[in-house]
Amino acid sequence: MTTTGSLLPLIGILSDGRFHSGSELGRQLGISRSAIWKNIYKFAELGLEVHAVRGKGYKLKYPLTLLETSRIYAGIPDATRSSIFQLEILDTIDSTNSHAMRLIQQGKLSLQPGQYSIHLAEQQSDGKGRRGRQWISPFGQNIYLTMVRLIDTGVIATEGITLAVGLAIIRALSELEVPGLGVKWPNDILVEGRKLAGILLEISGDISGICQLTIGVGINVRNQPESMEQVSQPWTDLYQVTGKAMNRNLLVSQVVCHIMSALKEFENNGLKSFIAEWQDNDVMKDQQVELVTTGSSVQGIARGISETGALLLQTSQGMQVINGGEVSLRKSVLNDS
Numbered sequence: 456m457t458t459t460g461s462l463l464p465l466i467g468i469l470s471d472g473r474f475h476s477g478s479e480l481g482r483q484l485g486i487s488r489s490a491i492w493k494n495i496y497k498f499a500e501l502g503l504e505v506h507a508v509r510g511k512g513y514k515l516k517y518p519l520t521l522l523e524t525s526r527i528y529a530g531i532p533d534a535t536r537s538s539i540f541q542l543e544i545l546d547t548i549d550s551t552n553s554h555a556m557r558l559i560q561q562g563k564l565s566l567q568p569g570q571y572s573i574h575l576a577e578q579q580s581d582g583k584g585r586r587g588r589q590w591i592s593p594f595g596q597n598i599y600l601t602m603v604r605l606i607d608t609g610v611i612a613t614e615g616i617t618l619a620v621g622l623a624i625i626r627a628l629s630e631l632e633v634p635g636l637g638v639k640w641p642n643d644i645l646v647e648g649r650k651l652a653g654i655l656l657e658i659s660g661d662i663s664g665i666c667q668l669t670i671g672v673g674i675n676v677r678n679q680p681e682s683m684e685q686v687s688q689p690w691t692d693l694y695q696v697t698g699k700a701m702n703r704n705l706l707v708s709q710v711v712c713h714i715m716s717a718l719k720e721f722e723n724n725g726l727k728s729f730i731a732e733w734q735d736n737d738v739m740k741d742q743q744v745e746l747v748t749t750g751s752s753v754q755g756i757a758r759g760i761s762e763t764g765a766l767l768l769q770t771s772q773g774m775q776v777i778n779g780g781e782v783s784l785r786k787s788v789l790n791d792s
């Protein structure tokens with residue numbers, strides 16, 4: 456993979472989506488025109504499409520805004536900011552969740568309860584989805600965010616927390632006027648049956664005492680269709696849904712603020728204060744669905760969630776309470792979980 460860091464200054468100049476001549480770029484970056492051309496050639500590896508026109512120069516097919524710590528912080532009120540231990544932006548990493556978990560294992564995150572460590576990347580080479588799936592993570596187009604929080608009350612206290620995170624993302628996106636949002640159990644964010652965002656929650660440490668919650672969030676912002684060819688499930692992005700380019704720094708600020716406030720709410724009241732909101736946003740409610748577990752499947756009608764965040768499935772055998780993330784929910788129009 457390309458060492459993305461060396462390309463960042465060039466990407467930064469071209470991020471405006473306008474033409475820049477080779478000589479202008481060379482002058483600004485203090486390198487030769489042929490070095491510019493060589494670097495532009497590497498953009499394809501990052502999934503960035505460039506138009507090169509004789510006499511005009513180079514232009515990114517899709518303009519982009521690079522993530523910037525100062526811009527993200529600018530959108531976070533001081534009171535919330537004080538709970539952020541660190542916020543880092545990586546050019547490229549295997550997975551922001553794996554990276555954060557490595558830092559935890561190496562003892563490099565000395566968080567206090569209630570504090571957050573936030574990790575973002577412009578690109579993931581091995582982005583992780585739920586149930587062992589890959590999360591395709593092209594450069595600069597989406598949000599790959601991991602927030603780590605220390606919990607000192609054991610894993611049991613986190614039951615259902617992933618649903619609260621899903622609703623926090625819905626709240627953040629609604630504030631940014633994204634229409635047609637819905638949640639699909641346990642934690643997919645959809646628009647018209649197409650996946651817009653997903654959450655991967657991982658827990659490490661002592662399951663009955665101090666443990667670290669690693670909350671991974673992937674949000675599709677503006678994907679070049681070519682980079683999503685391997686994604687088998689129906690997907691969408693904010694550009695398709697709103698018709699506008701989303702400011703990714705602002706989006707991160709909003710999502711971070713809403714997740715932090717939802718987790719505070721969860722800590723104080725548990726999942727119960729989210730249940731009505733979940734039912735209002737639940738795209739599966741009262742729908743005929745098929746629940747697929749390893750090796751078996753069961754049909755039923757989705758009847759929302761229990762007080763602990765389990766899926767309630769009305770089947771011919773009666774109401775089944777489905778726990779955990781080992782299941783996949785299928786409906787004829789939504790052919791993946």
Ligand code: BTN
Nearest residue numbers: 550552582583584585653671673
């Ligand atoms: C899903 O399958 O719906 C969960 C997708 C979670 C993707 C995010 S992107 C940031 C973080 N790092 C990862 O490797 N995965 C999560």
